[in-house]
Amino acid sequence: MKSIQAVRRNLLRAQAGYPRPERPLAPAPVGSGLLSVPGDSGLPLVGNTVDMLGNPLGNVLRQYRRYGQVSWSRWFGGNIVHLIGPDAIEAAWMDRDGVMSSELGWGQLIGPFFDRGLMLLDFAEHRHHRRIMQAAFTPRRLDGYLELMAPLVADHISEWDGGQGFPASARIKGLLLAVASEVFMGSELAPEHTRRLEEAFDATVHGGRAFLRADVGNFTWARGLRGREMLQEYFRSWIPARRAGSGGDLFTVLCNSSDEDGNAFTDEDVVNHMIFAMMAAHDTTSVALSMMVYYLGLHRDWQDRLREESCELGDSAITVKSLDALSGMDLVFRETVRINAPVGMIFRKTVRDTDILGHYIPQGCLVGIHPWATMQLPEWWPEPKRWDPERFSPERSEDRVHRFAWAPFGGGAHRCIGMYFAAMEAKLILHQLLTKFEWSVPQGYRIRFTYGTGAVPADGLPIDVCRLRTPRSSVVH
Template sequence: MVTSPFAPAKKARERLSSVLLAPVPQSVERGILELSRRWPVRELAAPPIGSGLKPVIGDNGWPVLGHTLDYIRFGSDLSRERYERFGSVSWMGAFGTKMVVIAGPQATQEALTTKAKSFSQDGWGFLIDAFFHRGLMLMSFDEHLMHRRIMQEAFTRPRLTGYVKQVGPSVRASVPMWPTGSGVRLYPLLKDLTLDVATDVFMGGRGKQDSGSVNRAFIATVRAASAIVRAPLPGTRYRAGIRGRRVLEEYFARHLPAARSGQSDDLFAALCEARAEDGEQFTDADIINHMIFLMMAAHDTSTITTAAVAYFLAKNPEWQERVRAESDRLGDELPGIEDLEGLTTMDIVIKESLRLVAPVPLVMRKTVADTVIDGHYIPSGMLVAVTPAVNHFAPTVWTEPDRFDPTRFEAPRREDQTHRFAWLPFGGGAHKCIGMNFGTLEVKAILHEMLREFTWSLDDGYHVRWDNTSLPIPVDGLPITLRRR
């Protein structure tokens, strides 16, 4: 048997992953997290003399690695700890460079609105351009607005109504076929389902025979974003991401002529038909770039959100019963868009789950000019991470922020309205997620079918652990006990 020359590198990565993601008691985990305080604190850059501005303080962390591994291990817990320690604007070493971190509702609002012109999307470009080149999220300023204006035609109310009609049959064909019993790993089941839904809704069912390779390609591209070695060297996650991108380009290019034919009502065809008011359309390259990004965002974030809701409903069975009773009132017919929008108890459960587990915990930017956020001086050319997930736990906004409590979103309480940027799982400002309405409807359609078909629970004492290598996913696949009703 021939041994691959890259096998040692692969084994080393596996050993590192096992160390980073192995379960530990929460008390021990907190102690490990506090080790990030070991590094000497320094100023990022001196503010202009006489400006009265505050410097940004922080630390490099480990040589070269910075705090990259800390974030993979602790995710938003690391961001929260640094917010408590350094305040709304700090810096840290990561990915071989220095990165400013912005947290807290007020500082986030400044970065995403009033000072938005000082920030480009090149921060995302630094992490994911090689894998999601010219996706909408990576575009800045006028170009972004032009592409968003055209793309909005694919997310109108009539389009969403049609998409929901395609989601229902896909979900109903899959969910009842799930295995039952203990130890059912929910996350992989949801991942397969949301990719099927995306193929039906986005692709009109084209290319389902390639779903396995497409799913692997998406996983590779998403995970490559946090690669420590940022070059396509053999055996690296970065190289796997480059290869995944190539697979996706070939996949969408192969199906583009059928989408351009105008004989279907899927999102792929909608992007082909979409026009701005002046008649401008997307090129073939534009459509392929946008489809790669949209399809990744749609099925990854929907999977994370549905998994988080299912977890909290298992942890809180009284809420599972409340949401199920609401779904039961709809009966056996496939729900339409108005039916799904009428699931108001499910709404607040989803919102609370999105607060506790934000599918996209941070948004990346890069300063294009010297700027000031919350009185702190940030020089031009800095990589910046705005961390909305930290805002979801701000004690000035949320009562007992670590507790699952959907009633915080009910009137008259409405804690989410304490500050405009207290709750923003879909981002904010000009780059707010264009597909958030469709994503919410998809999650509700899946949960509705799950609630009608099953009850589910967790082993006593189980606590989910999220892998933050890319977007947060449960490290063990979220094992549940699934029982048919």
């Protein structure tokens, strides 16, 4: 890790002294009244790739300070337009002219690993698939998932021993995979299958971050392809049983759902959607939940406040509505995903010439939409680096200054279909943790990150966890 960071620092020093040509991505057509997009190509050959991989947030914020809400740079050997700020990301997400392709944008980066997942579909086809999948995320279905999840979460957490250096992030990720297996697949996995699936998902998620993009040896891209193949085989093997079943798990629901016209998913559709849904259910949610645990370990006053809320709720009254009523927990969730967005960057590619905030964007241009960086801008968020859940309180409502100032789940037609499930799952697990444990972050500990869909603790997040002398889960009011 140190050698990678050293390489990155040396490249940044070289880049600082290297002439940065501020030539446009492509000149705006004469007489169009549009501006050319400002930016630069960075270092020879590598452009900004190393910095984007090592510190994506810092790189993008520097781009914003230098060029504003719309700019371009060179990355992975090609040009990319960056959209940073509420107005810029709104223009791309709402896509009123239908020019922003999610399939083409994500496809060249993660297409081999999440091919035909809902996020990688476009326009009419996306709407068609989303209508069918929506049946899996109705309020009635969410109630059913919660009923499946609650005892499973309680059983797993009761087996945690705590102690000093407890690897909170690693244990949370394992728990989320177990929950996703039960709720999304309708089966509890044997330990050996759990390890294989977790390794396959990790390889698949990280495949898109490979610098060498070729199926060679055991490098990152090749490991991602093998992970995808393993997941495809696994899900295909279960489809006949799920089509014949009537369970309440997501897998069975997708196998048997149809829209109002009777359209249903093919076997390949089900496999593609399950791979993507399982990734989102345990990878992105683990980012949010791990960081909630981290911040509550730093801010013990907030931990005590949330524990008091959870103790008043008790375990026998857990419903979607009662979890939503945990007001302090909702503030903590919203602030945590602002500061540590589960998905930091979202991609599109233009299918026709267009403009964003008066800047000319040519056809075939890769576009990076930056909700994470947008939620760190001091123009919209006072003291953006400070973890302050009260900024979402009714008295302050800092998120109301613009409808896309807080946008961790995307927007427009591609807004995350599982956002309510993710929030429900994170709150349920945190509720169980609060009623059984208390925890703190060791003095002097500094969290180190690696990057997948978002910033993930690289060391498993070792914290000090102590079981409560009298577990509060039995308290019912």
